[in-house]
Amino acid sequence: MANKPQIRTNSSALIAMIADEDTITGFLLAGVGNVDLRRKTNYLIVDSKTTVKQIEDAFKDFTAREDIAIVLISQYVANMIRFLVDSYNKPIPAILEIPSKDHPYDPAHDSVLSRVKYLFSSESVASDRR
């Protein structure tokens, strides 16, 4: 029993990725890659030729799928579709903005922190004091 391997159940969910080639390569090595019978993958490699429309379509597709629990998106890619990312407010799939090789993580642009930072603003504090 101690050596029993983990068996996939029907409730397993996937991790989707919208990132650069190196990040996708690394996570595919970690076993995250999935290709369905229609040859649809759970990742989109973003390079210089990828258009904003393709990124938007991939984001909308991944967030609409019921078999995806987390969407990883490089922060610099998220900045290209910032309006779409910030307006997304469902709990699942969770959207995580991750750094990339050439673009370190910037908390100021993180959609989660943007959503909560108003609690620390001076207007927010002043309105409570009135």
Place this chain on the structure above:
Amino acid sequence: MQISENGTESTDKLMEADQHVLNFLDSMDTYLILMDSLSSTLRQGWLELASARHSMGAARVSSTLFNLKSHHASTTLEIDDVDTNVVPPHFTLCKWVASDDSEMNNGEANCKDDELSLAKPETPQALVEEPQARRAESGESPVSPDGHVQQARSRSLSMFGTLVSPKLRATQTSFEKAMEMLVEISNVRASLLHAHNQVRKTRRLPNSCV
């Protein structure tokens, strides 16, 4: 008597509000610490990948070699079946899950919860128990990883060829670690947003003291 009851109620509400604010600040702190750790781990992974590409050649470590045949992900997630309006969702990482295999068809998935450590920067890592860790608990020597897990790892590496650089294996390990951190971050993110909603609700209540 009524005045004292009202006073007690106000104190309780104040304490509850303070608790929500503390939860919110704790979650935010943990989130930022984990993101910083994730950045370091990813940087390590990218460096190792670059080394692997250097030793194996760019053509041998490229997205053109990705497996585009139909296959299931070996690393998946389980989500607790909860009402996300009431409690935040909880994600559990299932690493190197077996596909439908008659030899191993003997039960349900056996994913272990990651134990979220709320410790400060020194030890922000989640603990995801793999089969080899459970063997250690049962008294067996925690030596080599379980055979199935090794096979799954090798299968993942095999898209870049049979003989791969040790740096590519190191890359795999780094990104596995990054994956564990990301699941932890997802859970902290869910707690952060839940705590944020609680704080907002408290501030909207009449006679709120926050």
